[in-house]
Amino acid sequence: MPVAELRSKIRRKVEDRLDRAAQVYLDDRALARADFSAPAGEASLSSPDSVSWRIFKNPVTLFIGGVAAVILELAEPRVRSGVWEHSNFRKDPVGRLKRTGLAAMITVYGARSEAETMIARINTVHDRISGVTPSGAPYHANDPELLTWVQATAAFGFLEAYSAYAFPLSDADRNRYYAESVKAAALYGASAAPRSLAGQEALFDVMTSKLEASDIVFEFLTIMKKAEAFPQPAQIAQHSLVRAAVELVPGNIRSILGLDRRYGLRPFEGRVVKRMARRADRLVLRSGPAATASRRLGLPDDYLYRRP
Template identity: 50%
Template structure:
């Protein structure tokens, strides 16, 4: 199934510097130094040969896909206000992003007991989130329709980011990712989340009239531009990554959310993003959650980077 490019070996001094940069990136993105290499032998919720393990190892696809997912979530008024009225995104954007990034990685790579405990905590938190949108519509974070949308936007974002900027995914790989995510979606309460690419397209059609432009969407992107999401040396990449996230939205969504040319990648920016993503997909970094998790399961550190 895997068609990854070959591993890029680095000279030892350069490998140490790149790994140090990666550790800095993970600290800023996750706010945690969680050790994914323990407890030894404990499996994750998803198997190592899953499509998700391959996609989530790439920090560029993870960043872009996460932003795309949030943009789609904020386009739905009930999800938008559930996020904006009940979180610290405005005042502590980086901390919120760190928690979200860590949750995604723990769900995919974390030892099963820790992943289950984390998901149970998220579900309890959702139980306390309810209210009315600015348009007066009631919402509750445990509404299966909203949970299905959030699950679908996450799967679409990460999958499309990897497909567009790293390696193309065949339709059967996309369907495999939906299928393997099903048990996790059920744990979150997303009982009707898409189980295939066709079901995802059908859900987009159902939600088409629900998605609307909002000043909050623009505010989110402005916050993301200013938040120190990347370490200093990588900061120039931050705006192109945000543009890349906007570009993989379906065309009709971009039009409905009123994104103009300001959020269109220039040719050199697109090349920059794709080159950076390709490099990240070919360098084995001992500090990454993916590599740590391979060690936990007794697999080679290069397991996810080999041609399969």
């Protein structure tokens, strides 16, 4: 058998095994399931050649970027109170991770009608969430300012995690990504979400003065290091992935939060994280949202795994 053919067969076996492991891990009856294969031919909010489709296929950088985004969200006191007081994150972190991940996948890869229906449900839930922070500041989950911060931090986290650990992105890629995200952001109510890299940087400059340290940030990091966020054996590297997320947070915000060098990557860990992320970026999970959505639109399973 030719070497190339042998390598292809071995690769396919590895991909199939990982695909089955992912299916077992995500097989949660309490988790709403989505059919990314239907309706056949229906477009998503973003096109298959978008930067979003490219980066959301990578489970390693999605985890890293998601953790970085939550760190930034928890730095804002009103967002922090809304998240920490009105969710079951502390009791069921893995279930919350799965549901949040599914929502992100539907937003990016789901048929537009499915994404719009899901986002409307989420907005209805947010309408009922309000309160007052420990310092006395009122908040409402559907406050456009807070929604814009949540949208911007999520976009920043996913984008920069992919660029730092999987495949470097140019500023042109970043500008395109933010422009592509406006449609979904508007549906979520984030009317002032950044439309460009300059817009993201400007928003971070404005919001930094409103951020503050909190023990909740450290509690969150401890939870994320212990939660079974990946199937075995990938959990072994989870501590490193959390530290990789801290590394993405802008230095001035890390200083505000008290996230010194102890919380960032050790020298050897950066190589490990990049190796994991780059391998994840090449493995085709045929039952996953990226491949299934590609088939819905008549594209091959490996459409998103071909290097530009």
